[in-house]
Amino acid sequence: MPDWPSNLPSLLGHGLQLRPWLNADVESLHLASQNEDIQRWTTVPSPYTLSHAQDFVASRPMALAQRQVAPFAIAHGESDSLLGSCSLMRPDFANRVVEVGYWVAPWARGGGVAVKALTVLCDWAGEIGFERVEAVVLAGNDASAVVAERAGLGFEALLKSRVLLDGKRHDVRLHARVLTEAGGLAGVRSGA
Numbered sequence: 426m427p428d429w430p431s432n433l434p435s436l437l438g439h440g441l442q443l444r445p446w447l448n449a450d451v452e453s454l455h456l457a458s459q460n461e462d463i464q465r466w467t468t469v470p471s472p473y474t475l476s477h478a479q480d481f482v483a484s485r486p487m488a489l490a491q492r493q494v495a496p497f498a499i500a501h502g503e504s505d506s507l508l509g510s511c512s513l514m515r516p517d518f519a520n521r522v523v524e525v526g527y528w529v530a531p532w533a534r535g536g537g538v539a540v541k542a543l544t545v546l547c548d549w550a551g552e553i554g555f556e557r558v559e560a561v562v563l564a565g566n567d568a569s570a571v572v573a574e575r576a577g578l579g580f581e582a583l584l585k586s587r588v589l590l591d592g593k594r595h596d597v598r599l600h601a602r603v604l605t606e607a608g609g610l611a612g613v614r615s616g617a
C-alpha cells in the first residue's frame with residue numbers, strides 16, 4: 426500500500442524545488458491563473474479571483490490530510506519564486522496508481538520546467554509506493570502531451586468523450602508511466 430505522507434516534503438531536482446504551497450505564493454498564483462492556457466486546459470475557476478488563490482493555498486493541508494491530492498508548488502531552486510504547480514491526484518491505493526496534474530506559469534514556460542517537475546514528482550510517487558502514474562490530457566493540448574511523453578508517460582489511448590468540461594464533452598489522451606519499468610528523463614534539458 427502506498428505510504429501517503431501526513432506532511433508534504435520538499436523535493437529538489439533539476440534546479441527546481443517542489444514544496445508545499447505558501448501564503449507568499451498567493452499573489453503569483455492569482456496572476457498565473459489568469460493565463461488563458463491554464464483557464465482553457467485545467468479546471469481552475471473562471472474568473473479566478475484573489476480569494477480563489479487564498480482559499481486554494483489555505484485548503485492544501487486539508488486536501489493532503491484527506492488523501493485527495495499531494496499538492497506541490499513548483500519553485501525556482503534558488504530564488505524560491507513560484508513557477509507552477511504539480512500534484513498527485515486521485516490516488517488508487519489498492520492498485521498503486523495515481524494521476525498527475527500540472528501547469529507552469531506563463532513567465533516560466535519554454536525552459537523545461539514542466540518536464541523536470543513531472544520527472545521529480547514521478548520519482549517521488551515511486552518512492553512512496555505507487556507503481557503507475559497516469560496523466561489525463563485533453564485532446565488538443567499538444568504542449569501537455571509533449572510534456573507527458575518527455576517525462577516518460579507514454580501515450581496509451583484516446584478516451585472518447587471522457588471528460589465533461591464547461592458543459593461540453595471532450596476526448597482525452599491517456600498517458601502513463603509504469604514506475605517499476607525504466608523510463609523518464611527522456612527529454613529533460615539542462616538549466617532550470
Ligand SMILES: CC(C)(COP(=O)(O)OP(=O)(O)OC[C@H]1O[C@@H](n2cnc3c(N)ncnc32)[C@H](O)[C@@H]1OP(=O)(O)O)[C@@H](O)C(=O)NCCC(=O)NCCS
Pocket residue numbers: 462463466467527528529530533534535536537538539540541561562563566567568569571572612614
Ligand atoms: C503545458 C505546460 C505545462 C508546459 O510547460 P513548460 O514548462 O513550458 O513545458 P516544457 O518547457 O517542460 O516543455 C514543453 C515542450 O512542449 C513543446 N510545446 C510547447 N507548445 C507546444 C505545442 N503547441 N505543440 C507541441 N509542442 C509544444 C515545447 O516546444 C517543449 O518541447 P521542447 O523541449 O522540444 O522545446 C504549460 O504550457 C501550461 O501550463 N499550459 C497550461 C496548463 C496545462 O495545459 N496543463 C496541463 C493539463 S493536462
